[in-house]
Amino acid sequence: MPIASAVLELVPRLYRETGLPIPAPRGVLSGWASGLGLPRRGRLLLYTGGLYQLAPYIKAMVSALARLEKRGGGRLLGAAARLGLGRLVRPPRSEEGYGAEVLRSIVALLRAAGHEPAFLGEEEMYSGILLHDLGFDDLFAEHAERLAKLLQASGAETIVYPDPHTGVVLRELLPEYTGYEPNAVSYLELLDQALRDGELSLTKRDRGSLVIHDPCLYARGLGVVEQPRRLLEAAGYRVLEPRRSRGATACCGGPVAALSPGLALAIAEERLRELAAEAQRVAVLCPVCYTSLSRAARGAVEVRDVALYLAEALPAAEG
Amino acid sequence: MPVASLRALLDEAVEEAVSAALDPGVREALRRASLNALEAIPRAERGAGGLVEELRRRVRRAKEEAAARLDHYIEEAMESLRRVGARPVLVQEPREAVEYVAGLAGRGPVVFSKSMTAEELGLRRGLEERGIEVWETDLGELLVQLSGGKPMHAIAPAVHLTREEAARLVREGLGAPVPEDAAPEEIVAAVRRFLRGKFVHASLGVSGANALAADTGAIVLVENEGNIRLVTGLPPVHVAVAGVEKIVPSIEDAFAVALLEAINAGLYPPTYINVIAGPSSTADIEHHRVRGAHGPRELHVLLVDNGRREAAKTWLRDILRCIRCGRCQWECPVWRVAGNHWGGRVYGGPMGVLWTAVTEGVEKAAALAQLCLGCRACDVVCPMEIPLSRTIRRLKRLAAEAVH
Ligand code: SF4
Numbered sequence: 125m126p127i128a129s130a131v132l133e134l135v136p137r138l139y140r141e142t143g144l145p146i147p148a149p150r151g152v153l154s155g156w157a158s159g160l161g162l163p164r165r166g167r168l169l170l171y172t173g174g175l176y177q178l179a180p181y182i183k184a185m186v187s188a189l190a191r192l193e194k195r196g197g198g199r200l201l202g203a204a205a206r207l208g209l210g211r212l213v214r215p216p217r218s219e220e221g222y223g224a225e226v227l228r229s230i231v232a233l234l235r236a237a238g239h240e241p242a243f244l245g246e247e248e249m250y251s252g253i254l255l256h257d258l259g260f261d262d263l264f265a266e267h268a269e270r271l272a273k274l275l276q277a278s279g280a281e282t283i284v285y286p287d288p289h290t291g292v293v294l295r296e297l298l299p300e301y302t303g304y305e306p307n308a309v310s311y312l313e314l315l316d317q318a319l320r321d322g323e324l325s326l327t328k329r330d331r332g333s334l335v336i337h338d339p340c341l342y343a344r345g346l347g348v349v350e351q352p353r354r355l356l357e358a359a360g361y362r363v364l365e366p367r368r369s370r371g372a373t374a375c376c377g378g379p380v381a382a383l384s385p386g387l388a389l390a391i392a393e394e395r396l397r398e399l400a401a402e403a404q405r406v407a408v409l410c411p412v413c414y415t416s417l418s419r420a421a422r423g424a425v426e427v428r429d430v431a432l433y434l435a436e437a438l439p440a441a442e443g
Numbered sequence: 444m445p446v447a448s449l450r451a452l453l454d455e456a457v458e459e460a461v462s463a464a465l466d467p468g469v470r471e472a473l474r475r476a477s478l479n480a481l482e483a484i485p486r487a488e489r490g491a492g493g494l495v496e497e498l499r500r501r502v503r504r505a506k507e508e509a510a511a512r513l514d515h516y517i518e519e520a521m522e523s524l525r526r527v528g529a530r531p532v533l534v535q536e537p538r539e540a541v542e543y544v545a546g547l548a549g550r551g552p553v554v555f556s557k558s559m560t561a562e563e564l565g566l567r568r569g570l571e572e573r574g575i576e577v578w579e580t581d582l583g584e585l586l587v588q589l590s591g592g593k594p595m596h597a598i599a600p601a602v603h604l605t606r607e608e609a610a611r612l613v614r615e616g617l618g619a620p621v622p623e624d625a626a627p628e629e630i631v632a633a634v635r636r637f638l639r640g641k642f643v644h645a646s647l648g649v650s651g652a653n654a655l656a657a658d659t660g661a662i663v664l665v666e667n668e669g670n671i672r673l674v675t676g677l678p679p680v681h682v683a684v685a686g687v688e689k690i691v692p693s694i695e696d697a698f699a700v701a702l703l704e705a706i707n708a709g710l711y712p713p714t715y716i717n718v719i720a721g722p723s724s725t726a727d728i729e730h731h732r733v734r735g736a737h738g739p740r741e742l743h744v745l746l747v748d749n750g751r752r753e754a755a756k757t758w759l760r761d762i763l764r765c766i767r768c769g770r771c772q773w774e775c776p777v778w779r780v781a782g783n784h785w786g787g788r789v790y791g792g793p794m795g796v797l798w799t800a801v802t803e804g805v806e807k808a809a810a811l812a813q814l815c816l817g818c819r820a821c822d823v824v825c826p827m828e829i830p831l832s833r834t835i836r837r838l839k840r841l842a843a844e845a846v847h
Contacts, residue, residue: 126457126776127815129450133846259839260847283714298557340818367481373820375776383813390464390780391816394474 127193129384134381135382136260144174145254147213148181153248156161156224166242169280170231170311173290176223179411180215182381183419184443188213190385223411229313229435230286236438237318241284249274251293257379265301268293272304283308286431287410288341288348310342312409312430314353319358324361326437333362334433335402336345337395337417338373339410352409352430359437364366364402374398378412392420400425407433449845452810456785460777460814462478463784469603471559473595473779474680476602480773483709490711491702498703499826504766505696506644506827509657513755513763516657516690517746523660527721529742533687536749540684541569547680547743548575549646554638556674557581559767560650561684561745562594563789563802565648575704576636578641580670582634593789595782596769605781606630634784638670648678648739652685653766654697655744660720662744665701667714675719681718681739686747688763694718700766707768707826754801761834762797764827769794771821777814785814791819793831796838803840812838 139145144152162170184293234241252267271293275283283306285291294308318324336356342348349370356363368374379390396417397408403425408414418427435441463469488495509516517533524531534540553575555567567588570577579585583601587594587813590610594600601609610625619633650671650729652662653676660682664671675681691697698716723738734740756761772778772792785789787799787807796815800808821831 126461128457129453129846132453132813136847167491171510201651238605257836257839258813259836259843261840261843263847297701340816344819344823371823372774372820374774375816375820377776377816378819379816380777380814383453384461386461386779387464387781387814388468391776392462394776394780403608 125193125195126384127189131189131382132258135254135258139255139263139371142290143420144178144250144381146178146181146185147176150248152177152181153250154244154246156227157231157243157245162231162241162243164242164245165279166240167281168239168241168383169275169278169283170243170277171231171283171288171290171294172227172248172286173293174244174248174251175251175287175289176385176411178220178250179223179415180219181213182412183219183415184213184215186388186415186419187383188387189382189399190389193385211341215316222414226242226431227286229429229431232435232438233315233324234284234311236440237315238323239314239318242278242280244274244278247274249329251290251442253289253293254382256293256297268301272298273300275306276304281307284311284314285309286311287412288339288346289410289412291346291348292341301427303309306435310348310351312348312351312355314392315434316354317354326359326434327439327442328356328360328437331360332405333364333403333435334405334407335364335366335370335399337366337376337399337409337413338369339408339436340373340405342409343371343373349411352407355434356407359434361407361433366398366400366402376416378416381416388416389420392416393405396420396425401422415431446845449806452807453759453842454614455811456810456814460781460785463782464780469606469784470780472603472605474716475783476599477595477773477779480709484773485507487706487709487711491578491706494702495706498699498706501696502691502703502766503764503827505648505691506688506766507695508600508692509690510755510760510763510791512692513687513752516692517687519657520655520660521746523657524721524744525660528724529660529721529744531746532746533746533748537564537566537569540745540747541566543743543745544649544682545570545573545575546579547647547682547741551577552576552578552641553647553649553675554645554652555579555581555584555662556648556671557600558649558684559582559594559789560651560686561649563686563749564684564747565806566623566684566754577626578638579745580638580642580674582631583666584610585634589613593730593783595791596772599769613825616696623745638819642673642677645678646680648674648676648681650681650682650683652689652744655685655690655702656694656697657690657692660721661697663697663701664717664719665705665715666717667708667710667712669715670703671717672715675717676738679717679735680741680743681722681743682743684747686743686749687751688765690746703826704766704768707766707770742810750804758834758837759797759800761829762794762801764829765794765798767794767826768826770824771827774824776816776818776820785813793835794829797829797831800838805838809838809841809845812836813842815839
């Protein structure tokens with residue numbers, strides 16, 4: 125029983141109530157940074173876009189929706205929404221901290237490269253990407269205005285983003301919808317530059333093989349392709365290429381997971397098959413890819429974020 | 444757009460796509476075919492070398508020009524067709540086309556070569572419903588006819604069928620003695636034997652057109668099976684069905700389209716390119732021109748509008764450049780699990796969402812668009828540089844606005 129139309133109605137409603145497109149606890153966007161001592165203001169601002177923090181909740185929501193798609197369909201979803209979806213979509217404890225762990229690794233890597241990023245704390249805003257991707261242009265346009273103001277007011281010279289969807293919002297959509305063109309770079313670009321300038325040292329030792337899964341929007345939008353490869357290799361990983369890679373990479377299916385978890389899973393399984401043909405370890409560069417591919421992997425193939433693989437090669441971690 | 448109907452369309456679209464995606468047979472067949480395409484197309488491109496870029500550029504320019512002044516080129520093409528003795532008819536919608544062709548069919552049999560546009564018009568079904576005997580002669584399309592389903596890919600309509608299923612369809616549908624574990628060669632031979640008679644006795648041959656040159660009225664058709672030559676050459680009457688977007692300014696452009704399509708189908712050079720400019724004729728007796736020599740004595744050209752002229756005036760215009768090479772389908776992750784079950788009545792995948800918008804309306808297409816991943820894989824392979832994902836997202840907006 126399809127849930128698509130019910131989800132399409134639900135997303136803007138949730139967004140209006142909470143500022144987020146899916147149910148997640150209060151403070152989810154800022155909690156990950158506690159104890160890191162990140163300044164509120166600085167030349168370099170780490171703007172997370174919220175996707176990493178939301179990843180565990182997205183994954184839990186998609187699992188819940190998958191059950192509804194199999195059984196009850198949209199009607200049951202409507203009933204569940206009235207009862208409060210929060211209860212339906214609690215991620216398992218083992219996964220709840222995934223986004224925080226990745227973001228903290230990104231901060232550690234940036235610091236090792238000589239950058240001290242600022243972070244907006246409780247003011248951090250969701251990027252709005254799902255609104256855009258589902259076609260809610262009016263909502264997204266309003267959201268983009270607020271986001272542009274927030275980022276401009278931060279006074280940062282450079283905004284660093286952790287994932288491709290947030291990158292697309294900063295590099296393509298804010299200019300298009302608001303006229304504001306932030307100077308935005310991927311953290312992988314910063315790390316790669318630091319590596320080449322000799323300002324970042326990763327402990328190189330044989331860490332075995334892994335296969336890299338290029339996110340569509342890095343490969344076909346933002347030009348982040350070789351940087352992660354160079355970084356992984358500098359850490360001593362042997363990077364293998366799947367059949368479709370770089371500009372020809374294949375999508376993980378994640379973008380359609382809310383409307384049809386079944387279709388998304390089929391797409392993820394196809395992609396995982398191509399990846400697993402090369403190695404049993406997959407490096408992903410995007411929280412959406414993580415949720416989709418790890419869902420398809422069912423634990424049989426290791427799917428982890430590139431930041432986690434890289435952080436293992438920080439001298440502190442090697443200690 | 445009324446919310447209730449859009450909700451229903453969206454849920455229907457999802458239902459159809461998911462059930463196809465969950466069918467392991469469909470998925471395996473699509474996986475094999477797309478991997479084969481992934482090897483064959485670059486091989487054909489290497490074979491054609493530097494020509495590829497030149498062809499792409501030429502065809503892109505020709506198609507852009509034609510779409511920008513569509514009505515002008517329709518008129519020019521019709522004049523040129525009349526000049527070479529063909530009979531052009533501009534049809535607005537499917538029913539008109541079915542009636543026109545039924546009027547030419549006599550008692551049949553009618554032989555078809557593969558045409559997505561004929562499929563769009565429901566031409567074969569329309570004739571069958573009027574009790575006329577009709578045979579598809581493209582092998583893939585014949586299998587689709589026998590299975591009662593819909594074509595799955597712009598170039599490879601039967602990609603979703605395994606060889607075992609093909610053997611069963613031919614055995615049951617044609618009564619040909621083909622064993623269960625028949626090799627593809629045996630299936631092909633059985634079909635050839637069966638169709639020979641139909642070709643010879645056909646009252647009418649219906650083909651598509653890869654391109655129609657406005658300057659000369661020349662129709663160009665490219666193929667490897669050889670069935671198009673027979674469909675367009677043996678019956679006394681030939682009807683070519685061409686969407687108006689098939690019109691290109693010149694005969695050179697039309698050849699460029701044919702070559703480019705061959706490359707994108709994974710075979711270069713193509714086995715056959717057919718040029719048809721008017722009915723067959725001879726002037727060998729007293730220099731008196733007689734229409735109808737060994738080929739058809741009548742050539743009718745159905746120029747199909749069915750939403751295209753309207754689309755040419757809107758943001759949907761870019762899709763009129765599409766040459767239906769199907770490359771966006773081979774690379775689309777949604778299409779690779781759902782085939783044309785993610786699509787409208789005829790067209791599926793990225794190009795199919797947009798063609799559905801043109802031929803079946805934006806409402807249906809908006810529902811389909813919601814299943815697009817926005818991954819841009821189609822954008823980078825499209826030889827016509829059609830901004831597929833961006834245009835599809837524009838359709839999403841219509842769906843979102845409707846429920847919002
Ligand atoms: S949209 Fe482009 S890639 Fe797809 S069938 Fe048309 S021409 Fe080919």
